[in-house]
Amino acid sequence: MAGQVMNIVVAGLGGQGVLTASDIIAAAAFAAGRDVKKAEVHGMSQRGGSVRTDVRFGATPDAMVLSPMVTAGEADVLMVLAADQADVHRDVLRAGGALITPEAIDADRLPHPRSLNVAMVGALSKVLDFDEATWRAAIQAVLPPKLHEINAQAFLLGRSG
Amino acid sequence: MSTSARALLSGNEAVARAALDCGVALGAGYPGTPSTEILETFSALGGYAQWSPNEKVALEVAIGAAFGGARAIATMKHVGVNVAADPLFTAAYTGVSGALVLICADDPGMASSQNEQDSRRYAVAAGVPMLEPADSQEAYDFTRRAFELSQQWRIPVMVRVTTRVCHTKTVVTPRAPAGPAAPPHFQRDIKGRVMVPAYARPAHRRLRKKLAELAAWNETCDLNRDYDGGAALGIVASGVAALHAREAAPEARILKLGFTYPLPIERIRTFADGVERCVVIEEGDPCLVDGLRAAGIEVEGKAEMYRFGELNVERVRRILSRDESPEPAPPPGKPPQLCVGCPHRVAFETLRDLGCIVTGDIGCYTLGVLPPFEAMDSCVCMGASIGVGLGLRHVLADEQARKVVSVIGDSTFMHSGITGLVDMAYNRPKTGHVVMILDNSTTAMTGLQEHPGTGRKLNHEPAGQVNPEDLARAIGIDNVVIFDPVKERDAFVGALTESLASDRLSVFILRRPCLLAAAKLRRYTQGGQE
Numbered sequence: 001m002a003g004q005v006m007n008i009v010v011a012g013l014g015g016q017g018v019l020t021a022s023d024i025i026a027a028a029a030f031a032a033g034r035d036v037k038k039a040e041v042h043g044m045s046q047r048g049g050s051v052r053t054d055v056r057f058g059a060t061p062d063a064m065v066l067s068p069m070v071t072a073g074e075a076d077v078l079m080v081l082a083a084d085q086a087d088v089h090r091d092v093l094r095a096g097g098a099l100i101t102p103e104a105i106d107a108d109r110l111p112h113p114r115s116l117n118v119a120m121v122g123a124l125s126k127v128l129d130f131d132e133a134t135w136r137a138a139i140q141a142v143l144p145p146k147l148h149e150i151n152a153q154a155f156l157l158g159r160s161g
Numbered sequence: 162m163s164t165s166a167r168a169l170l171s172g173n174e175a176v177a178r179a180a181l182d183c184g185v186a187l188g189a190g191y192p193g194t195p196s197t198e199i200l201e202t203f204s205a206l207g208g209y210a211q212w213s214p215n216e217k218v219a220l221e222v223a224i225g226a227a228f229g230g231a232r233a234i235a236t237m238k239h240v241g242v243n244v245a246a247d248p249l250f251t252a253a254y255t256g257v258s259g260a261l262v263l264i265c266a267d268d269p270g271m272a273s274s275q276n277e278q279d280s281r282r283y284a285v286a287a288g289v290p291m292l293e294p295a296d297s298q299e300a301y302d303f304t305r306r307a308f309e310l311s312q313q314w315r316i317p318v319m320v321r322v323t324t325r326v327c328h329t330k331t332v333v334t335p336r337a338p339a340g341p342a343a344p345p346h347f348q349r350d351i352k353g354r355v356m357v358p359a360y361a362r363p364a365h366r367r368l369r370k371k372l373a374e375l376a377a378w379n380e381t382c383d384l385n386r387d388y389d390g391g392a393a394l395g396i397v398a399s400g401v402a403a404l405h406a407r408e409a410a411p412e413a414r415i416l417k418l419g420f421t422y423p424l425p426i427e428r429i430r431t432f433a434d435g436v437e438r439c440v441v442i443e444e445g446d447p448c449l450v451d452g453l454r455a456a457g458i459e460v461e462g463k464a465e466m467y468r469f470g471e472l473n474v475e476r477v478r479r480i481l482s483r484d485e486s487p488e489p490a491p492p493p494g495k496p497p498q499l500c501v502g503c504p505h506r507v508a509f510e511t512l513r514d515l516g517c518i519v520t521g522d523i524g525c526y527t528l529g530v531l532p533p534f535e536a537m538d539s540c541v542c543m544g545a546s547i548g549v550g551l552g553l554r555h556v557l558a559d560e561q562a563r564k565v566v567s568v569i570g571d572s573t574f575m576h577s578g579i580t581g582l583v584d585m586a587y588n589r590p591k592t593g594h595v596v597m598i599l600d601n602s603t604t605a606m607t608g609l610q611e612h613p614g615t616g617r618k619l620n621h622e623p624a625g626q627v628n629p630e631d632l633a634r635a636i637g638i639d640n641v642v643i644f645d646p647v648k649e650r651d652a653f654v655g656a657l658t659e660s661l662a663s664d665r666l667s668v669f670i671l672r673r674p675c676l677l678a679a680a681k682l683r684r685y686t687q688g689g690q691e
Binding site for chain 1 (some may be wrong): 165169177272296324325328329330331332401404405407408473474475489492493494495496497498500
């Protein structure tokens with residue numbers, strides 16, 4: 001029987017790092033031993049269009065994820081990398097679900113302009129129950145070594161914000 | 162199983178891993194969303210994989226490998242199977258001596274396709290067994306089982322995946338790799354492989370006998386699974402739709418079909434008899450519903466409105482409650498567009514300004530249909546720009562005919578533009594014609610894959626190179642010209658204007674690398690590592 005599932009939707013525009021952000025979230029859940037599914041649509045979205053990914057993982061180690069997609073009105077968290085995408089995707093949130101927007105991050109303190117996505121994962125990490133080592137492992141699993149340090153900084157900026 | 166073997170893989174990565182683990186000697190395909198990453202991953206893992214010019218050639222290469230006793234995999238998107246259908250139907254007759262698995266990736270909802278055709282129809286039409294995985298673990302397991310089935314029954318096997326299976330990452334525990342495959346060896350079998358009518362007639366009977374045996378075998382096959390539930394509601398489902406159904410109706414009794422052609426009819430009949438209401442949950446066409454009703458099994462299908470697009474948990478709930486009220490409109494996302502600085506922009510600005518009738522093709526450049534260009538009048542299938550353009554040239558009065566231009570990308574030209582160009586040289590319209598090849602030196606739309614025109618193999622190592630200009634000149638096109646659309650814009654516009662006014666056959670090659678590929682191209686040409 002499927003147990004409780006955590007539903008996260010990440011949205012933004014092509015080129016903003018939506019896929020990388022959701023890969024890190026999924027990798028963290030995976031590293032924590034949870035069942036996890038991460039769904040996305042490639043293709044036309046690469047050309048600057050809207051991009052949305054769904055990450056679902058078991059709230060406990062024995063919970064199982066069935067459908068790979070988050071049902072409208074059932075997302076626990078909606079994280080948008082572009083402020084104007086919040087309204088576009090707001091209907092995925094459940095009542096009381098959390099909306100995380102780029103305002104969560106002080107852009108002037110980003111270690112690199114393109115690290116907003118990982119900084120926002122840091123902001124998201126505050127509402128999830130994975131420890132910092134798990135997140136570090138996830139960042140290292142997803143990104144090439146030369147990007148580990150700068151993204152670890154970006155992550156901590158979001159997590160401490 | 163130890164958890165150390167767990168991996169988080171996309172369905173495409175899982176298929177590639179399975180191919181490697183069961184000793185596949187050759188993978189061939191043509192890039193197409195959502196199938197592209199299968200061969201790229203197989204190659205990165207150390208397998209031999211190649212991009213063929215199109216899916217027909219890819220499947221033929223895989224058939225040849227399987228005739229030689231090897232295990233081979235061919236990968237393509239759903240519309241690619243249309244291109245490969247000719248060899249597919251007859252390979253079902255010949256069968257194989259090694260093993261042959263065709264992965265076809267359907268795109269319900271058309272995230273990146275020109276139609277949402279349902280490949281399950283091909284399994285029935287060609288007489289080829291079909292497996293339908295629902296997640297990455299099944300993509301791994303079913304691919305391995307497909308090779309075992311193919312080898313055992315000496316028949317090509319199709320594995321149908323969909324966008325949500327290909328591009329969803331889920332947890333996979335791979336099995337131990339199979340032992341080394343028998344070395345490929347050709348053994349002559351003239352009556353089995355030369356499909357002249359006298360040999361094809363018994364081959365068709367052999368195929369039907371195999372399928373009857375497979376249908377009987379499938380009745381107890383563990384690729385189909387039961388999930389317990391009450392007798393009030395039973396659901397028959399396949400693929401990712403079965404996962405939506407399990408979530409939408411946890412109280413239901415569910416028969417999840419993994420081996421969907423030929424169907425385990427008696428098992429389904431028993432299941433349906435044991436529940437008060439039996440609903441079929443399937444994405445796309447009503448294939449299962451039709452098949453079950455034809456066998457006299459009473460099942461309820463979905464309303465026609467759910468034939469369009471992907472299913473999800475909410476839509477399955479609506480199907481189960483027979484809700485046919487209008488669905489909420491999807492959020493108005495930002496549409497994709499040609500990149501700022503994309504060299505294709507020059508072509509479409511020019512075609513727009515010259516008021517051309519533009520027959521288009523499949524690729525990034527199809528975005529030339531959107532504002533501010535709106536410089537495309539048709540897009541049908543890979544390569545159709547040339548044939549459709551010629552058809553218009555033949556029937557339109559001169560004034561309109563002279564405005565017709567066929568626009569095609571470099572990879573699409575290699576895929577199926579060449580035969581169109583041969584038709585142009587052969588059946589020459591009296592006003593001539595203009596074909597414009599937008600050559601950005603890559604297959605951009607699907608993520609920058611190589612093709613015969615780039616002179617590099619799938620893994621980006623050097624390969625033979627086919628130049629469109631040499632081809633065009635060799636078949637007798639009057640006027641073959643090459644421009645850099647950014648650096649030589651004025652010269653290009655002048656030459657195009659002049660060609661449209663003439664009766665010549667012209668091929669314009671607008672050659673400038675894709676912006677997104679430029680850095681990679683520099684690395685490949687400098688011999689650097691990717």
